[in-house]
Amino acid sequence: MICLKWQSEEKYFQQMAGKKVAWTISQPEDGLVRAGYPLYDQQLLDFVRKFKASPLYDHKYRKTLRHFHIKPKLNELTVSQALLINNARVANALLSLIIDGEDVQRGTWATAMQAGYFYQLLKLVDTDDEVEEKK
Numbered sequence: 001m002i003c004l005k006w007q008s009e010e011k012y013f014q015q016m017a018g019k020k021v022a023w024t025i026s027q028p029e030d031g032l033v034r035a036g037y038p039l040y041d042q043q044l045l046d047f048v049r050k051f052k053a054s055p056l057y058d059h060k061y062r063k064t065l066r067h068f069h070i071k072p073k074l075n076e077l078t079v080s081q082a083l084l085i086n087n088a089r090v091a092n093a094l095l096s097l098i099i100d101g102e103d104v105q106r107g108t109w110a111t112a113m114q115a116g117y118f119y120q121l122l123k124l125v126d127t128d129d130e131v132e133e134k135k
Contacts, residue, residue, distance in 0.1 A: 006122045009047050017116035021107075038110045047118075048099055048109070056092045056125065057099070064093035074101055074108060079117050083124060091124040 023036040051057055058064050062072040068090050070081045074097060082090045098117065101108035112118050 006126055010119060010122050010126065012043050012047070013113060013116070013119035013122060016113045017119055018114060020114060021110035023107075023110075035106070037106050040109060044109060044113070048102075051095060052099055056088075056095075058089075058093045058096040061093040061096040061100075064089060065097065068093075070094075072097055074098055074112065074117070076115070079115075079120065083120060086124065088125045091121040095121050095125070 022039045024039060025036060065072045065078075068081075068085055068087070070078050070085075070090065072078075074094075079094065082094045095118070098108060098112045098121075109118075
């Protein structure tokens, strides 16, 4: 079992829960309407890079989530299901889904931070790792 500790990231995400992420503002005076994009801080970007490069990143997260009867979608229901299953593999798969989700829909990370999903899932990963280490 590979064990990476995420305590500093947990603290960061705990502090970010409930806070709004700033977005760019489109300037329609030139006649073009542009969609804004979230302005993520360096700590989040570092976490995403670190998690995606770690062995905990699940390249087959959709398959993993389906195996546990969770639809590979980011919403309160899927996060609640993952937390109830209480399994680091599921948490890693859902974190992987969130991380890849930003490429598909801007603001996925902002939603996950604001709703506390990153914090809750990382907490589950660390707790499960501690249990595995004691065995």
